Amino acid sequence: MNDHISRRMTTFILITASVILGFYGFSLLRERAGRNTNPYAYDLEPFRRSDSANVLYSETGFIDFSGQVLTALCADPGHGLIVAAGSKMFRVDTINRISEWIPADEPVRCLAVDPERRVYLGYEKSVGVYSPDGSRLDTWQQFSENAILAGIAAGRDVYVADAGNRVIYRMNREGRMLASIGEKDPVKKIPGFVIPGSCFDIQISADGSLWAVNPGRHKLEHYSPDGDLIASWGHPSMRLEGFSGCCNPTYFALTPEGNIVTSEKGLERIKVYSPDGELRDAVALPGQFDEGTVGLDLAAGPEGRIFVMDPSRARIRIFEKGERE
Amino acid sequence: MKPDEKQPVSRRDFFRDGLRGLAALGVATLSGLLMHRSVSRRTVWQIDPDKCVQCGRCATDCVLDVSAVKCVHAYDVCGYCELCGGYSKPDAHRLDTAAENQLCPSGAIRRQFIEDPYFEYTIDEAKCIGCGKCVKGCGSFGNGSLYLQVRHDRCLQCNDCAIARNCAGEAFRRVPADRPYLLKGEQGL
Numbered sequence: 001m002n003d004h005i006s007r008r009m010t011t012f013i014l015i016t017a018s019v020i021l022g023f024y025g026f027s028l029l030r031e032r033a034g035r036n037t038n039p040y041a042y043d044l045e046p047f048r049r050s051d052s053a054n055v056l057y058s059e060t061g062f063i064d065f066s067g068q069v070l071t072a073l074c075a076d077p078g079h080g081l082i083v084a085a086g087s088k089m090f091r092v093d094t095i096n097r098i099s100e101w102i103p104a105d106e107p108v109r110c111l112a113v114d115p116e117r118r119v120y121l122g123y124e125k126s127v128g129v130y131s132p133d134g135s136r137l138d139t140w141q142q143f144s145e146n147a148i149l150a151g152i153a154a155g156r157d158v159y160v161a162d163a164g165n166r167v168i169y170r171m172n173r174e175g176r177m178l179a180s181i182g183e184k185d186p187v188k189k190i191p192g193f194v195i196p197g198s199c200f201d202i203q204i205s206a207d208g209s210l211w212a213v214n215p216g217r218h219k220l221e222h223y224s225p226d227g228d229l230i231a232s233w234g235h236p237s238m239r240l241e242g243f244s245g246c247c248n249p250t251y252f253a254l255t256p257e258g259n260i261v262t263s264e265k266g267l268e269r270i271k272v273y274s275p276d277g278e279l280r281d282a283v284a285l286p287g288q289f290d291e292g293t294v295g296l297d298l299a300a301g302p303e304g305r306i307f308v309m310d311p312s313r314a315r316i317r318i319f320e321k322g323e324r325e
Numbered sequence: 326m327k328p329d330e331k332q333p334v335s336r337r338d339f340f341r342d343g344l345r346g347l348a349a350l351g352v353a354t355l356s357g358l359l360m361h362r363s364v365s366r367r368t369v370w371q372i373d374p375d376k377c378v379q380c381g382r383c384a385t386d387c388v389l390d391v392s393a394v395k396c397v398h399a400y401d402v403c404g405y406c407e408l409c410g411g412y413s414k415p416d417a418h419r420l421d422t423a424a425e426n427q428l429c430p431s432g433a434i435r436r437q438f439i440e441d442p443y444f445e446y447t448i449d450e451a452k453c454i455g456c457g458k459c460v461k462g463c464g465s466f467g468n469g470s471l472y473l474q475v476r477h478d479r480c481l482q483c484n485d486c487a488i489a490r491n492c493a494g495e496a497f498r499r500v501p502a503d504r505p506y507l508l509k510g511e512q513g514l
Contacts (some may be wrong), residue, residue, distance in 0.1 A: 038381035040456035042432060044465065047415060058351035195440055196404020197468055216406055216442065236408050238415050245466025246406035267408065292465070 014074035046236045047267055048286040053241060056321055057283040057306070063096050063316040072122075072308040073316065075253075075299040076113045081307060084108035084121070084314065092316070094272065102134040110161075110201075114154035114173070122149040127160060127175075140175040150200035151212075157225065159210055163200040166193040168212060170225065182212060183225040190229050191217060199250040201297075205275075215247040220260060221276070233277030238267065239280045253306070261306055263296035270296065270308055270319070283319050284308065368499035371488045371507050374472040378463075378494035379457035386488045387455070393479035394455030394488065396433070396448050399510035402470035405443040408464030410485055411459035412436055412446055428462050430454070450476070470509070477505050 068085035076082050081092040082101070086291035087108065089101040110122035117132040125147045129138040143149065144165060151168075153163030157178065160169045168181040186194030193200070194216025202212045209230065210223040218233035238244050253261045259280060260273045268289035273281045283306055289296075293312040300306055306319045372383075372394065383394035408420055412434050417426035422436055433452035437445045448471075455473055463471040489497035500507065 038379075040381040040384055040458045042379065042428070042458050042461035044415060130374070194406075196406050216404065218408075236420075246408045246410050247404060247467065283467075 044127065044267065048246070048291075052285060052287075053281040054164045055285060056281050057319045058285070059288070059317055060320045061096070062313075063092055063098065063318070065090070065098070065314045065316065068314055070297075070309050070311045070314060070316075071295070072108050072111045073299050073307065074111050074113060074196075075301060075307070076117065077302075079117070081299055081301075081316065082111060082113065082119060082265040083309070084111055089121075096318075102130065104128065105139075109198075110150055110152045112152040112158070114158070115156075115198070116257075118154070118173070120152045120154050120158060122152045122160065124148060127152065127158075129175075138175060140171070142175065142177065143169075143205040150195075150197055150198050151202040153202045153204040153210065155208055159202050159204065161200040161202045161212065163195045163198050166195050166200075168193075168202060168223075170227070179227055181223055182214075182221070188228065190227075191232075194246040199247065200251075201251045203252065203254045205254055206256075206260065211248055211252070211260065213252055215250065218243040218248060218253065219252040220249070220262070220273075222275075231276070233273075240269070240271070240282060244269070250294070251297045253300040255304070256302065257298040257308075261298050261300055263298055263308065265294045265296070268293050270297060270298070270306065281321070284317075331405065344493065345441030367502040369475070369477060369482060369498040369505050370480070370484075370489055370497050371475055371495045371505060372473050372492075373498055373507055374445075374469075374474075374509055376494045376496035377457065377460065377473055378496070379461040379473075380493035381456055381458075381506055382491050382493065383488050384454045384456040386491050388481065388483065388487055392455035392488075393481070394473050395450050395453045395474055395476045395479075396455065396457070396471055397508075399470045399508070399512070400445075401474070401510040401512075402468050402469050403446065404470075405439065405445060405513055406467065407442045407444055408452050409436070409444065409446060409463070411471045415462070429459055430456060431449050434459060472509055474506055474508075 051236055065085060070085050072084040074082050080094050080134050083090040083092060087104045087106060089104055091099050091101050104121055105128055106123045108121045109124060112120045115219060119130045123130040125143050127140040131137055146164045147162045148162055148164035150163040153159045158171045158173060167183055169177055170179040170181060182190060182193050184190060193214050196216050199215055202210060202211055208225060212221050214221050214270055218236040219232045221232040222230040224230055235242050243249050244264055248264040249262035251263045255261060258275050263270050268286045270283035274285060290312040293310060296310045297309040304321050308317045308319060310317050336360045348507055384392050387393055412428060413420055413426055414428050419426055424432060431452045431454050433449045435449060439445050457473050460471045506508055
């Protein structure tokens with residue numbers, strides 16, 4: 001009899017202990033899970049998961065620059081690309097072979113190639129001009145003390161975007177200043193550039209007119225060589241058709257067809273717009289980049305290829321339309 | 326000898342008094358040095374803005390009712406944007422000061438129009454709970470001018486900092502008490 005009672009007691013104690021242990025373990029796990037969640041999280045995930053149905057491009061390859069900190073990219077039409085990694089310069093030929101080019105004087109922030117293949121390297125406060133074989137032709141140092149050069153476009157004239165003074169200088173190929181473009185002018189209905197960071201990209205279109213990004217106003221602006229504002233478009237929005245955050249787009253490129261490829265930071269997106277601002281395609285969405293990637297400089301190549309400089313992965317990524325991996 | 330006549334100082338007295346003076350000066354210098362070293366060696370907790378991942382634990386884990394960690398603003402780094410990633414919710418309907426469009430859960434950021442298109446943002450420290458939500462928004466889209474710091478006028482200096490123990494980014498570190506902040510921008514140079 002006693003033996004029976006003692007067995008029952010043991011069973012009861014064991015069950016009670018198991019229940020208490022189970023409850024304690026469950027609460028501990030719950031508390032730990034709770035500790036790992038941030039009640040004040042800034043959640044961008046819903047916006048990072050953009051609709052991939054809009055993406056008609058796919059990544060078809062990349063050019064590896066492992067170990068380099070990429071800072072600028074431009075197309076060298078018919079010959080490939082020119083890439084800057086701080087003070088190191090590289091050329092990439094049409095079959096994506098990399099060769100080291102001239103060493104730059106200081107870290108290159110922007111660069112451009114003119115129709116005669118002269119190369120213009122934008123440093124913080126000066127521009128280095130080089131012949132196609134890499135010999136130095138000139139150095140332009142006539143910029144003001146608070147200049148922060150952030151964009152260069154070269155055609156018949158050379159345009160230099162100064163983020164520090166929020167203005168674009170039109171210069172001849174000898175480096176003489178011809179005009180200032182984009183300064184606030186209510187009479188000419190020019191709103192003025194708002195450059196919160198150091199992104200201030202510019203490009204010359206086939207007809208010689210100038211495109212400039214106005215990141216603080218979330219717009220692309222189209223200017224005549226004389227500095228008249230022809231058109232502007234763009235609006236702030238986390239949605240795909242707009243530009244997200246406080247200072248986007250960061251970079252852009254013009255395709256041979258005249259479309260405009262833009263890149264953004266915050267929500268890393270690459271998109272193609274028509275010249276009048278209609279969203280044509282998405283090239284790449286945030287999920288295709290490391291979170292926090294900045295400096296997505298762009299170049300448009302032949303046959304619709306889009307080259308995206310990805311400093312986070314140290315590579316130039318190649319996107320093409322209508323082809324999937 | 327007349328009582329008002331000064332007695333000549335003997336060589337022995339001169340050396341004795343001189344040595345006493347030198348010893349007193351030495352003791353004073355030594356104690357001054359020791360005091361200075363003890364002050365400069367004293368350290369306090371601070372957040373390294375480069376390591377902070379805005380995990381929210383500064384708001385939840387501080388032993389004070391309202392955290393001693395506050396958002397601070399490097400005005401020389403700020404872009405003074407109309408659309409501020411640290412002020413407005415990502416899906417804000419309008420860029421105004423309405424509560425439903427503000428990112429800060431305690432409404433601790435004030436927005437003031439300066440001139441077209443610039444706005445200034447200031448932190449109301451009494452309302453700030455140190456959650457870092459604005460820091461994340463500012464860093465994602467803007468220049469990263471908003472960041473968190475332990476405010477030493479509020480911190481209890483208990484040295485067994487509950488936030489430092491649980492910081493997800495291991496951003497808490499000891500800094501000299503005479504230079505207790507890790508500032509961004511011009512002030513941080």
